[in-house]
Amino acid sequence: MPQYAILVQPSANRVYSQHAARLTRNELLALDGLLLDGRLAAAGEPEERTMGGVPYLVLPTPALTADDLAVLANLSSLFALFELNDDGTLRPLELARLDRYDDDLLTILKYIGKTNEQLTRLLLNLTAAAALPVQDFLHSRVRVLDPVCGRGTTLNQALMYGWDAYGVDTDRRDVEAYTAFADRWLQDKRLKHRSRSTRVRVAGKNLGRRTTFELAPTKELYRAGDVQTLEITQGDTLDADRMYRAGSFDLVVADAPYGIQHGSVTGPRTPSRSPQALLTDAIPVWAGLLRRGGAMGLSWNTKVLPRADLLAMLTDAGLEPLDDAPLLDLAHRVDHAIERDLVVARKPG
Incomplete structure (x- = not known):
């Protein structure tokens, strides 16, 4: 089964960074339930995992649809999204954010x-x-x-x-x-x-x-x-x-x-x-x-x-x-x- 890994965006606010992975996990679950009929969590809820000393959220979900990717692209603390292979390697995925202007x-x-x-x-x-x-x-x-x-x-x-x-x-x-x-x-x-x-x-x-x-x-x-x-x-x-x-x-x-x-x-x-x-x-x-x-x-x-x-x-x-x-x-x-x-x-x- 494919898996996906969300790299959590670092925050300039140190206190907020301590909560970012948990908040992003709950944001993802809420958006999944409200917008995507719960299909992202159907195979299991996101898991916080540290890889290479960096926090990720790992999704044990079936292949993502275009709508799935579009919603995930706008998560508040998503820095990058990867396909997680069985050998532990990460393949970056292109994301189309809603953003219209320079950050x-x-x-x-x-x-x-x-x-x-x-x-x-x-x-x-x-x-x-x-x-x-x-x-x-x-x-x-x-x-x-x-x-x-x-x-x-x-x-x-x-x-x-x-x-x-x-x-x-x-x-x-x-x-x-x-x-x-x-x-x-x-x-x-x-x-x-x-x-x-x-x-x-x-x-x-x-x-x-x-x-x-x-x-x-x-x-x-x-x-x-x-x-x-x-x-x-x-x-x-x-x-x-x-x-x-x-x-x-x-x-x-x-x-x-x-x-x-x-x-x-x-x-x-x-x-x-x-x-x-x-x-x-x-x-x-x-x-x-x-x-x-x-x-x-x-x-x-x-x-x-x-x-x-x-x-x-x-x-x-x-x-x-x-x-x-x-x-x-x-x-x-x-x-x-x-x-x-x-x-x-x-x-x-």
């Missing part, structure tokens, strides 16, 4: 508190797999909202996949820094694009300032009108349902605040820096922006919000959390104050 879109912007790019891809992959059939995951134009987008790590990953990316954040400095980065990056790469900035006004009330980019990876696609949208709004995430129509998005993906950094309120609401208070108010707003069958994916700090409490918030908002085994083993330490976990919930179709 410096994800890596060039550095700042304190930036979410690890591999974690961002992991969360986006799992959320998309919960909402989309495999052909849409691989070939459709997906609309993604990050309602606490910060400096745009999730937006950049969505762009990389060829999807439309929308972000909302209350922090003016973060929004301005990300908007300046996006504008400079597009110019440096000489990518055809256009941009505009507007005020978002509803019923005479100013809800924030919005910058919209329309871009494409090639001049030919741009001229043909095959353009992606990148849109960033500086405003209160609790007003997101007034900024966008209900059911506007396929995915809502957010790295929730970990502690006291985030406060987002307007009007008569009482300001709160508590992640639990923010999510209690925000999740129903975000859920309303999902289309039927869409999915919400959140990463959060379990030290300030127990998993059971977050699941109850999602359920109360009319969503259905996915609690299959691979999705229950994604928690990992970030530092002494942060134990991060991930959850995905689907909106009934």
Whole structure:
């Protein structure tokens, strides 16, 4: 029986590297169940194995189909995929990733508190797999909202996949820094694009300032009108349902605040820096922006919000959390104050 070996990508984040093989294994099992009818694990689950002092995941699976290879190519921590021969030799396989742009879109912007790019891809992959059939995951134009987008790590990953990316954040400095980065990056790469900035006004009330980019990876696609949208709004995430129509998005993906950094309120609401208070108010707003069958994916700090409490918030908002085994083993330490976990919930179709 053929076997395949995944070389796990090294991470610049030493703490994340310690968990990368386990997280990739569970990501693979989740994507297999959600997108590939469980056929990758039909002959046995992936096994963590060290070969030549390097960690691999070994798949005792039948020959991979084109869809199998396409899904595996986008695993968050996959560095290379090999066919593992009986004599222990490895034959590299060609992979066609969804990536449309140079990877410096994800890596060039550095700042304190930036979410690890591999974690961002992991969360986006799992959320998309919960909402989309495999052909849409691989070939459709997906609309993604990050309602606490910060400096745009999730937006950049969505762009990389060829999807439309929308972000909302209350922090003016973060929004301005990300908007300046996006504008400079597009110019440096000489990518055809256009941009505009507007005020978002509803019923005479100013809800924030919005910058919209329309871009494409090639001049030919741009001229043909095959353009992606990148849109960033500086405003209160609790007003997101007034900024966008209900059911506007396929995915809502957010790295929730970990502690006291985030406060987002307007009007008569009482300001709160508590992640639990923010999510209690925000999740129903975000859920309303999902289309039927869409999915919400959140990463959060379990030290300030127990998993059971977050699941109850999602359920109360009319969503259905996915609690299959691979999705229950994604928690990992970030530092002494942060134990991060991930959850995905689907909106009934």
